[in-house]
Structures are given as structure tokens and as C-alpha cells.
Amino acid sequence: MAAESKTKHYVNLFLRYFVLILVGLIMIYPLIWMVGATFKSNAEIFSSIGFIPKNPTLEGYKAAMQNYGGAINVWKAMLNTFSYVIPKVVFTMISATVTAYGFGRFEFKGRGILFSVLMATLFLPQVVLNVPQFILFTKLGWVDSSLYLPIIVPTLFATDTLFVFQLIQFLRNVPKELDEAAKIDGCNAMQTLVKVIVPMLSPAITSIALFQFMWSSNDFMGPLLYVNTPAKYPLAIFVKMSMDADSGFQWNRILALSLISIIPSLIVFFMAQDKFVDGISAGGVKG
């Protein structure tokens, strides 16, 4: 009896690891294969499913460095991406924190209804907003602006409601006594925010900064609509354009470009994995 249950235990254990490893392999193998493929010749890429190149070559990377239409190369595109991702991240951190502070800590006229509005916008699909926002930004003369205005400016106004919501949730667990103590010590509302709330919220603020970084770096729709000048293309558009320009034959070049384009995200992810996991868990548990 005991032996039987022990066997059962080991069978279960084996099955669990088997499933985890098999599914994990299916999930990750395409990425590993992609890394290998960037070092293969174009003739070799689709000749086998192994990821180790038989005759490693850098020709894909060399080709990836080429200029596109004379106006832009991959490094310029990366720089372009950062030139709107970083302001977006900074502005989101500030505007979302200030908004969360206002909703989380104060009573004021109309707070209830405005909070409902905030919650409702969580469910507002971007697809509905794309057309009228594009028309609005066209009228403002912001489309294709050299400062990426349509992509950056909305983040000054806490338009990513999800982040505000996450901060409000987090703020609930910060004891209100801290605010009161600060008030007694003579802090006004602004000083309390900077000296008490921001330090307490910093794990949550870091987490929204990381998510905003990932999402903005990967965002395709925004630059697709609002960036038309090749010299201003970010990576997302640059990779897509390169693919369209020579589909079919230069796969090592396209895959090398793709890999380069996700390396910043990968670095940030591996540096701050736990923060991502914490952030995403915190958002969901409350439901």
C-alpha cells in the first residue's frame, strides 16, 4: 500500500515536470531558434529546425546595419524609440502618482462621480479612440511632429488609467496615519506627497514605470499612425518596413534586426523580473 502510493507520488512528480518542461520548451524554442538563425546564412535558415548554425556567419548582422532609404539605420531607430519611450515613462510616473494621490487621499466635490469615470475608462478600447484622436492631432498639427507629440503629450495627463488604478490600489495599504503625522509636522499636501507618499509608493511606481517602458517600446499602432518621416521611425516601424522591403530572401537580416529590437526590453526584464511579477500579481489579486 505504502509502496504503491509512493510510486504514484513519483509518477505524479514525473508528469508535472514532464508537462512543465515540454510546454516550456515549446514556448521558448522559437526564441532560441531565432537567436541561432541570426548567425546562419540565408540558405541554411529554413533547411533544418536545429538552432546551432553549421557555418556561423555575421552576414545577417552586417546586413542589419545597412541604412534604409539612406535616412535611417537600426541604431538611429533605437535612439528614436527611446526619445519618446523615456519621456513617456517619466511623465506617466508623475501624472499617475499625482492622480492616484488625489483620488486616494482626498474628499472633494464630485469625487465619487469622477472616480466612476476613471474606472469606466479602464474599459474604453483604444480602437474606438484611434480615429477621432488622429483627427484631433491632425488638426493640432501634431502628426509627424519631430517631438512625437501625439505619443508623448497624453501621458502628461495620466491617460493610462490602468496605472492610476494600480497606484490607488497600492495606496490603500499605505497607512493614513503617515499623512496625518506629516500634516502635524507642518507639511502641506504637496510636501506630504513628495516626502511621504512617493517613498512609500516607490515599489509600485517602479513597477508601472517598467510596464510603461515595455509597452511603449513594443507599441506599434502609435508610431504607425503618428510617425511618417523615415528619419524619425522607431524600431517597431523600422523592423516592419525592412521586412516589407525584402520579404522572402534576407531572413537572417530581418531576424537579426528583430532580435536587436527586443534586446533593450529583454535587458530591462531580466534586471527587474521580480518587479514585473509583483506588479502583475498586485493588479490582479484584488480583481
Next chain:
Amino acid sequence: MAKKSNTASVAVPKKKKSFKDICKENIGFFFILPWLIGFLVFKLYPMGASLFYSFTDYNLFKGMNVIGTLENYIDVFTTKKITTALGVTFKYAFITVPLKLVFALFIAYILNFKIKGVNFFRTAYYIPSILGGSVAIAVLWKAVFRDDGLLNGLLGIFGIEGPSWLSDPNYALFVICLLRVWQFGSAMIIFLAALKGVPTDLYEAASIDGAGKWRQFFSVTVPIITPVIFYNLVTQLCQAFQEFNGPYIITQGGPRNSTTLISLLIYNSAFKQYDMGMASAMAWVMFVILMVFTIIAFLSQKYWVFYSDEEG
């Protein structure tokens, strides 16, 4: 009541609130003001404008005439291309969302046993979610599902001749769905956090009652985490109805419109044909459909979602 307060205000010397006091009382309002401005300018106004455009023949280059009838909306429901796109979108959502949730919950359940290297597995499963929305992964997907791509290469080893995944209308949508299902990691992490919160004594009690592992899963675990299942369901549904990158980059909506999701059609109509009126009408129809689904989900909560606060 009104009288009473009147007399009170007579007794106490009438003190008019100064502007400064009002500001002080409502100081919170100033903190949310940037958000409010952003909401009005970048969300409410565009929504209103879009509703208006949907009753016009607004063309970005030709100008605008108010049609004043439901013509655009009638077109949405009678043009074959659009009804097909709506159908494809439903199909996409109803394949992607359940598959993703089942995978996420299943893997989270296994990871929740005392597994060695849980962090390693968690990372491996989560990476696709982090990168999945990028153009790079869409490019990779194209390489994997090419006729001579990675998948057919693998099938070839087993002597199976794989189909043309991307050019066969029967399979192309499935490839697009898989791209999303592959990104089940973020939902999985939310499930994992919820599973960790299930009190272990409940499992012990169930096991004393003779419930096996599967029985425990369905009668203890699932009911307790229904709020989180609900949360994932709603967020995934919202995401699925808006999927754009996959079909735009990988299949361009083809073959034979089999992957033309409604968001892609809206994009084409607005930014290829510049027909802003029609695009707005489609967007509103999509929005209303999504809203109906969300409301149904919220209303259905009382039949299957258990909030512990109510029980206790």
C-alpha cells in the same frame, strides 16, 4: 430642516466661505485636474467627435457631409466584408480567450505544487508575454509558420507534411490566435498569485473527506479563485476584441479576409481609404458589442463568482 439651518445661520454671524477656503477643502481636486483635462481632451471629446463622425461621410481629404441617417450603421450590418470581419473577430476571441485562460490556470496549478526551479519556469513562461506584442515576435511568427518554417520542419521529422499555415484560409486565423495564446504568461502569474492565497487547510479538509487532486481542484481551488478568473476573463476579452498587430503584420488580413479582424478593417477604412465616417461607425459597433459582453460578464458574476467578503 431647511428652517432650522436658516435660524442657525442667523444666530451665527454669517460667514461666507472665502475662495481660499473652498480651494483648501477641495485640494484633492487640483491633484486630479491633469487627469480630468486629459480625460476631457483625449478621451471624452474624441468619443463624442467619433459618434458625430459616424453619422457623416467624413473623408480626411474630401471634407465632410452630415448624412443624418443611420446609413453608415446600416452599411456596417449589411456589407459582407464588415459582417465577415465581425464574425472573424468573434471566432478569434472565442478561440483565444478560453485557450489562454485554460493554459494559464493549468500551468499555474502545476507550478503551485512545490516545484523545484519554480522561478525558472515562471520566467520562461512569462517572457513571451513581455515580448509578444512586439513587431519582432510577429516577424518570428512568420518564420515559424512559413511553408518551410520551423513548425513544418518539425512535423516533417515525424513524416507529416504540414499545411501552408499562412496561405490556407482554414489555418491562418489559428496561427494568429496561437500568437496570443502563446502569451498566457501574464494571466498565469495572476492565477499563481491567487492560488498561493488559497488556504491550505481547505485542501487538507477536502483530502480528509476523500477528495482526489482533481476533485479538490474543481471543488476547492476553482470556486475560491473565481474572482481572479473573472478578472482575467474580462481583461483578455477586451484585449482580444482589439487585436491588431498580429493580423496586420503577419497576414495583412488574408488569405481571403480570413484574418481580417474588425480592428484591422477599421484601420484600413480610416487610414487607407480615409473614410473616417465609416470607420467611426464600425468602431462604435465594436465598442457596443464589447460593452454588451462586459456587462453580461459583470451580471453573470452572481451565478459563478464567489467573493469571500460576502460569505464571511
